[in-house]
Amino acid sequence: MASTKYPSAVFDVAAELQTHYGDFNHYNLKNPLDELLFIICSTKTGEASYRSTYRSLKETFPTHHQIAEAPAEYIARPIVSGGLSNQKAKAIRNLLDIIVEKFGEPTLKPLRKMSNEDAEAFLLSLPGVGKKVARCVLMYSLGRQVFPVDTHCWRIARRLGWVRPTHKDKHCAPRDMDRLQSKIPPELRYSLHVNMISLGREICTPSHPRCDECPISALCPKTGVNE
Numbered sequence: 001m002a003s004t005k006y007p008s009a010v011f012d013v014a015a016e017l018q019t020h021y022g023d024f025n026h027y028n029l030k031n032p033l034d035e036l037l038f039i040i041c042s043t044k045t046g047e048a049s050y051r052s053t054y055r056s057l058k059e060t061f062p063t064h065h066q067i068a069e070a071p072a073e074y075i076a077r078p079i080v081s082g083g084l085s086n087q088k089a090k091a092i093r094n095l096l097d098i099i100v101e102k103f104g105e106p107t108l109k110p111l112r113k114m115s116n117e118d119a120e121a122f123l124l125s126l127p128g129v130g131k132k133v134a135r136c137v138l139m140y141s142l143g144r145q146v147f148p149v150d151t152h153c154w155r156i157a158r159r160l161g162w163v164r165p166t167h168k169d170k171h172c173a174p175r176d177m178d179r180l181q182s183k184i185p186p187e188l189r190y191s192l193h194v195n196m197i198s199l200g201r202e203i204c205t206p207s208h209p210r211c212d213e214c215p216i217s218a219l220c221p222k223t224g225v226n227e
């Protein structure tokens with residue numbers, strides 16, 4: 001039964017999207033350090049490209065200890081086809097140094113024993129890790145009921161009228177992520193996140209959403225679609 005704390009539209013949208021897309025996990029990973037490396041590989045590149053660069057990274061460095069001992073220029077080589085390889089390699093190098101210093105080895109498994117707040121705070125302390133990335137690691141790898149707001153979730157939530165941006169340029173500020181997360185019941189966060197990504201890639205695209213084919217068209221006020 002729907003809790004009165006949350007708008008009923010959220011439950012209806014979640015149910016429709018789950019029926020339509022079936023909670024596809026977008027290839028995310030169960031090990032939190034792998035998930036973090038996977039997300040770094042995915043920065044500013046398409047799905048096929050980042051899946052292949054991540055595979056190549058893992059083939060070159062099959063263990064976390066091997067990648068933790070590699071210089072940035074060696075890390076950059078297997079991920080070159082995904083673009084920004086030097087930048088991504090430096091980010092990986094810096095993250096691993098901090099993680100090893102904190103936990104004594106290249107692992108994020110200690111996060112499993114932390115509260116959501118403490119684990120998120122640790123992830124946010126890593127260079128280049130913002131709320132979206134931290135919450136992806138928490139949700140996909142640690143099974144926490146958080147709601148990472150990526151570009152698809154943000155666009156669709158605005159069109160659904162669930163949230164209004166606090167910034168004039170309409171980008172999603174960290175406080176907007178918190179506001180949106182607070183409107184989604186914890187038990188629906190994973191499902192809504194993965195299914196909104198599927199919807200955003202396929203139908204609710206940035207410039208030409210195909211509302212007539214959308215499974216949640218009847219539930220959507222289409223806020224700002226024609227702006």
Ligand code: SF4
Pocket residue numbers: 156159160203204205209210211214215216217218220221222223225
């Ligand atoms: S009805 Fe249109 S604007 Fe609303 S979610 Fe579907 S595609 Fe996006």
